[in-house]
Amino acid sequence: MMGMVDEELIVLALTVITKDLELARRIVEAAKDGVIEEGEIQESLKLSVTNLRVMLYQMQDSNLVVQLGAKEDDNGNYLSFWRINKDVARSFLIRKLKKTKSELIKRKEEDLSGEYYVCAADPSHARLSFDEIIRGMESGSPTCPVCGAMLEPVNREEVISSIDSMIRLIDEAMNVLEEG
Numbered sequence: 001m002m003g004m005v006d007e008e009l010i011v012l013a014l015t016v017i018t019k020d021l022e023l024a025r026r027i028v029e030a031a032k033d034g035v036i037e038e039g040e041i042q043e044s045l046k047l048s049v050t051n052l053r054v055m056l057y058q059m060q061d062s063n064l065v066v067q068l069g070a071k072e073d074d075n076g077n078y079l080s081f082w083r084i085n086k087d088v089a090r091s092f093l094i095r096k097l098k099k100t101k102s103e104l105i106k107r108k109e110e111d112l113s114g115e116y117y118v119c120a121a122d123p124s125h126a127r128l129s130f131d132e133i134i135r136g137m138e139s140g141s142p143t144c145p146v147c148g149a150m151l152e153p154v155n156r157e158e159v160i161s162s163i164d165s166m167i168r169l170i171d172e173a174m175n176v177l178e179e180g
């Protein structure tokens with residue numbers, strides 16, 4: 001498998017932060033020589049000042065961008081400049097994948113060692129352990145805390161095989177990233 005180019009890596013890393021691939025792509029495209037001017041990008045991407053700033057600080061926390069400084073323009077507007085730090089995108093992504101993998105392993109161990117119940121209408125609503133069900137039964141028959149539907153036991157084999165395939169995918173992605 002071919003390695004990924006820096007451009008793709010930084011887009012992917014910013015997607016992890018923004019949860020929006022298209023937005024991440026446009027931020028990277030809009031940065032001239034890797035430098036973002038906050039006001040320019042806010043205007044061209046039609047983002048609110050607050051949302052953009054929150055995203056920039058989140059990116060800064062992971063060193064994906066570095067604030068270069070700020071200055072006032074002729075009209076007294078505050079302009080801040082940020083450099084996109086492509087060099088850390090690879091290690092950032094590897095770190096995120098490792099974290100996700102260890103969460104999946106923990107989840108798998110939980111599913112192997114205990115019995116879990118999910119909402120029968122939508123498993124993303126609730127996931128309760130057998131103990132939690134028993135405790136909840138004191139106040140009537142246990143139902144989904146979100147929609148009130150019945151709870152049903154987790155299909156353990158199905159869950160574990162889906163966790164295993166996610167872990168395989170993460171391992172493959174990490175191999176590609178670590179090859180450089």
Ligand SMILES: [Zn+2]
Nearest residue numbers: 119125144147
């Ligand atoms: Zn539900």
